[in-house]
Amino acid sequence: MADLDRAGIEELLDLADHFTEVLERDIPKVPALRGATVATLFFETSTRTRLSFEKAAKALSADVLNFNPSGSSLSKGESLKDTVLTVQAMGVDVMVVRHQAVGAPARVASWVDCPVINAGDGAHQHPTQALLDALTLRRRFGKLDGLRIAIVGDIRNSRVARSNIDAFTALGAGVTLVAPPTLLPLEVDSYPVATSTDLDSILGELDVLYLLRVQLERGSGPVLPSLPEYVARFGLDRRRFGLLDKDAVVMHPGPMNRGIEIATDVADDPRALITEQVGNGVAARMAVMFRLLSGRGQP
Amino acid sequence: MIQTTPVQVMDGADVRRAISRIAHEISERHHGAENLVLIGIHTRGVPIAEGIARAISEFEDVHVPVGELDVGFYRDDLDQRPTTRLGRTLLPVDVTNEIVVLVDDVLYTGRTIRAALDAISDLGRPAAVELAVLVDRGHRQLPIRADYVGKNLPTSLQERVTVRVEAMDQEQGVWIERPQP
Amino acid sequence: MIAIHNARVLTPDGPLDTDLTLADGKVHNLAAGEATTHLDAGGALVGPGFVDLHCHLREPGFEWKEDIRSGARAAAAGGYTAVVAMPNTSPAIDSGHLARFVADRGREVGLVEVVPAGAITMGRAGNALAHLDELFQAGVRLFTDDGDGVADAGLLRHAMEYVAERGGVIAQHAEDPGLARGGHMHEGRISSRLGIRGLPSLAEEVMVARDLALAALTGVRYHVMHVSARGTVDLVANSKRSGLRVTAEVTPHHLSFDHSRVATMEPDFKMYPPLRTEADLAALSQALQEGTIDAVATDHAPHAPYECEVPFEEAPRGVIGLETAAAAVNTAVELAPMLFFERMSVTPALICGLSSQGRWIEEGSPANLVIFDPDISWVPETFLSKSQNSPFRGTKLRGKVLATLFQGRLTHQAWS
Numbered sequence: 067m068a069d070l071d072r073a074g075i076e077e078l079l080d081l082a083d084h085f086t087e088v089l090e091r092d093i094p095k096v097p098a099l100r101g102a103t104v105a106t107l108f109f110e111t112s113t114r115t116r117l118s119f120e121k122a123a124k125a126l127s128a129d130v131l132n133f134n135p136s137g138s139s140l141s142k143g144e145s146l147k148d149t150v151l152t153v154q155a156m157g158v159d160v161m162v163v164r165h166q167a168v169g170a171p172a173r174v175a176s177w178v179d180c181p182v183i184n185a186g187d188g189a190h191q192h193p194t195q196a197l198l199d200a201l202t203l204r205r206r207f208g209k210l211d212g213l214r215i216a217i218v219g220d221i222r223n224s225r226v227a228r229s230n231i232d233a234f235t236a237l238g239a240g241v242t243l244v245a246p247p248t249l250l251p252l253e254v255d256s257y258p259v260a261t262s263t264d265l266d267s268i269l270g271e272l273d274v275l276y277l278l279r280v281q282l283e284r285g286s287g288p289v290l291p292s293l294p295e296y297v298a299r300f301g302l303d304r305r306r307f308g309l310l311d312k313d314a315v316v317m318h319p320g321p322m323n324r325g326i327e328i329a330t331d332v333a334d335d336p337r338a339l340i341t342e343q344v345g346n347g348v349a350a351r352m353a354v355m356f357r358l359l360s361g362r363g364q365p
Numbered sequence: 366m367i368q369t370t371p372v373q374v375m376d377g378a379d380v381r382r383a384i385s386r387i388a389h390e391i392s393e394r395h396h397g398a399e400n401l402v403l404i405g406i407h408t409r410g411v412p413i414a415e416g417i418a419r420a421i422s423e424f425e426d427v428h429v430p431v432g433e434l435d436v437g438f439y440r441d442d443l444d445q446r447p448t449t450r451l452g453r454t455l456l457p458v459d460v461t462n463e464i465v466v467l468v469d470d471v472l473y474t475g476r477t478i479r480a481a482l483d484a485i486s487d488l489g490r491p492a493a494v495e496l497a498v499l500v501d502r503g504h505r506q507l508p509i510r511a512d513y514v515g516k517n518l519p520t521s522l523q524e525r526v527t528v529r530v531e532a533m534d535q536e537q538g539v540w541i542e543r544p545q546p
Numbered sequence: 547m548i549a550i551h552n553a554r555v556l557t558p559d560g561p562l563d564t565d566l567t568l569a570d571g572k573v574h575n576l577a578a579g580e581a582t583t584h585l586d587a588g589g590a591l592v593g594p595g596f597v598d599l600h601c602h603l604r605e606p607g608f609e610w611k612e613d614i615r616s617g618a619r620a621a622a623a624g625g626y627t628a629v630v631a632m633p634n635t636s637p638a639i640d641s642g643h644l645a646r647f648v649a650d651r652g653r654e655v656g657l658v659e660v661v662p663a664g665a666i667t668m669g670r671a672g673n674a675l676a677h678l679d680e681l682f683q684a685g686v687r688l689f690t691d692d693g694d695g696v697a698d699a700g701l702l703r704h705a706m707e708y709v710a711e712r713g714g715v716i717a718q719h720a721e722d723p724g725l726a727r728g729g730h731m732h733e734g735r736i737s738s739r740l741g742i743r744g745l746p747s748l749a750e751e752v753m754v755a756r757d758l759a760l761a762a763l764t765g766v767r768y769h770v771m772h773v774s775a776r777g778t779v780d781l782v783a784n785s786k787r788s789g790l791r792v793t794a795e796v797t798p799h800h801l802s803f804d805h806s807r808v809a810t811m812e813p814d815f816k817m818y819p820p821l822r823t824e825a826d827l828a829a830l831s832q833a834l835q836e837g838t839i840d841a842v843a844t845d846h847a848p849h850a851p852y853e854c855e856v857p858f859e860e861a862p863r864g865v866i867g868l869e870t871a872a873a874a875v876n877t878a879v880e881l882a883p884m885l886f887f888e889r890m891s892v893t894p895a896l897i898c899g900l901s902s903q904g905r906w907i908e909e910g911s912p913a914n915l916v917i918f919d920p921d922i923s924w925v926p927e928t929f930l931s932k933s934q935n936s937p938f939r940g941t942k943l944r945g946k947v948l949a950t951l952f953q954g955r956l957t958h959q960a961w962s
Binding site: 145146166173187191257 | 733734737738739740741742743744811855856857858859860
Binding site: 080081084087088091092093095096097098099101102126356357359360361362363 | 454455
């Protein structure tokens with residue numbers, strides 16, 4: 067995400083705006099990428115992101131190949147490089163790669179001839195998430211300039227946070243990271259953000275409260291005393307929701323842990339944009355694929 | 366390098382008259398303007414469609430809805446040129462069972478209209494689709510013809526036809542650029 | 547009989563421009579003499595063959611990465627006449643017969659003296675002492691669980707007590723497992739931005755500080771492997787001042803690169819300890835010049851090319867270094883010829899107790915020699931090692947090994 071400047075992001079957001087219109091049609095599909103093949107390679111499982119990419123590709127009339135590493139040749143010991151070269155040999159025009167290791171999509175891109183879309187790599191980046199979040203905010207507020215956004219949760223281990231910090235600040239928003247000290251990024255002074263460990267004290271000043279998923283599967287381990295203590299300090303319950311400005315919105319990249327980072331009634335409030343984010347995710351991914359693949363047959 | 370000198374073949378008044386004539390032909394053929402929707406194809410089809418609609422409303426006392434259509438996603442040469450800038454697609458009414466008149470500035474190969482027909486069929490099922498163009502310059506590559514033509518303009522393949530409209534370009538007219546040796 | 551002409555010979559009294567003649571595996575005299583082979587050094591330095599305190603030859607158990615033959619060839623190409631082979635093989639070198647196997651294979655190959663290091667704990671598992679007496683009898687003098695630090699201070703204390711009594715060295719891969727857990731690169735600004743978990747400098751410093759206290763208690767000779775952090779340099783300097791028998795080594799890559807190189811996420815820049823900051827790099831260079839750091843060691847760690855065709859976080863640990871070490875050090879650090887050979891040959895030989903290595907050249911000294919021209923520039927591209935995971939590939943280096951002589955025999959020469 068950091069490689070895109072403001073103009074580059076806005077170009078993709080403009081394209082995505084067109085696709086949100088396409089997705090509202092009776093036949094939510096255009097023939098723009100007819101004949102192109104999109105391969106999704108999710109070495110780390112993620113149902114929703116893969117579905118979103120698949121829907122985006124199909125709405126552009128591209129064919130989709132889904133590579134599922136469990137039960138594949140990977141479990142038989144095939145290397146990552148051999149796997150992607152095999153998929154390439156089948157004839158694909160773009161690969162969408164999700165991997166648990168930082169830099170894996172970039173590494174794959176160095177081996178194959180087609181463009182590669184990073185669908186999330188380790189704790190590094192998740193650029194299409196940042197794009198869909200920026201799209202959601204732009205559609206809500208018109209622009210991001212001057213918006214006051216707090217990102218709350220396990221920022222240290224979050225690719226969503228890293229991409230969103232880049233995108234939100236590039237588009238002119240002010241970002242505050244809110245987390246206990248063990249979940250804030252190290253050397254946080256080098257980030258273009260403010261930080262806080264006291265959520266209540268800043269709620270009233272926010273336009274956007276962006277909650278990150280508490281990664282239950284990683285366990286609280288040594289970084290959190292306990293989950294209830296986290297919820298007490300950083301969970302968005304009805305009381306804290308009431309401290310927000312009446313025009314402020316709540317976002318979450320999903321999947322949500324209801325009752326942990328977000329109370330269930332807050333999650334269902336109209337000012338929680340979570341389902342809009344999902345819808346915009348398809349448009350944002352359409353924009354990225356369209357941008358990469360229009361003109362692909364040029365000599 | 367080839368030098369080109371634009372030669373004006375229609376002036377502002379010619380364009381106005383052509384738009385007015387097309388408006389009359391449309392209402393004549395349909396005995397009025399009921400169930401009509403004009404859809405301008407980006408970019409200059411849109412102001413021309415608005416001009417036709419305005420003209421019809423002047424003598425029929427009916428408001429004719431005008432839509433906008435960008436056919437960028439339907440072009441058959443998408444894989445040959447990267448596309449980044451697009452116009453919006455906006456239909457003020459559901460086109461199903463309506464009579465749609467597509468409006469564009471120049472009819473040339475017919476490929477844009479082919480794309481527009483595909484786009485329309487994704488947006489609804491009109492009772493009929495017709496085509497109005499300000500200029501028909503010939504050289505069709507598909508079996509497409511216009512129902513309403515402002516001016517037939519014989520051209521060679523090397524020539525370029527440029528349309529400017531008041532609402533967009535602060536001047537109005539049609540020019541041909543002829544390549545000079 | 548080999549004669550070397552036009553040499554700048556490093557004698558106990560300093561550099562001397564002379565010819566020299568070798569016979570019976572020894573330096574016969576410092577003059578031209580009758581010979582079957584004549585080598586023209588062209589004014590280059592002739593000094594004691596380099597001694598590597600720290601390399602991974604991967605045999606037994608990982609022969610697809612390297613074996614003793616290919617590793618010895620790489621060593622000879624790098625100007626080495628002795629290498630200490632790390633015990634993290636499969637099985638680990640924790641018993642006498644395994645150490646003898648490594649030494650015997652080295653003798654069979656006959657290109658360099660292969661000196662086995664012994665594990666401190668059985669199977670390098672950190673639970674129980676290895677067969678230290680057996681290892682001693684097999685000639686082992688340097689003990690390490692390299693690849694991992696010995697985390698259990700109580701166990702390490704006993705190992706130190708045992709090894710101290712027998713006159714050996716405890717060499718520590720200093721990396722506190724709690725602080726280092728999950729880390730793939732230096733913990734700092736770059737790791738934070740990349741979202742890669744870091745190993746803080748403290749992971750090394752904390753363990754070295756603890757070990758120095760144990761070394762003071764037990765009186766053992768203690769050696770810090772691959773120092774990477776400037777805090778470690780300070781700890782070692784203080785201990786030396788207070789009279790502890792502590793030594794330290796640094797690798798060529800830690801003298802050459804900082805953690806900004808990891809931003810490319812090339813697996814060739816992944817090593818433990820990791821590349822650290824520019825300030826660390828400067829402190830290491832200075833420490834090597836001043837003698838706080840006693841020796842250069844390669845930490846030559848081969849991994850097969852296909853093993854490196856993975857994302858950075860999944861890449862194996864370590865890089866090769868035998869063939870580029872002398873040139874890299876000569877490029878990165880200003881060292882006068884005598885000091886250069888002290889750090890590359892003389893002191894490492896003393897640390898691991900090799901009497902026929904690292905000797906200044908005079909009549910009767912062992913003919914374990916290297917001819918090194920510090921002024922020739924070259925760009926390493928491919929390597930004799932079975933593995934090619936070098937951070938120096940494509941980097942211009944100054945200083946070239948022209949020939950290596952082991953026991954009076956030519957084991958490598960770069961003249962065509």
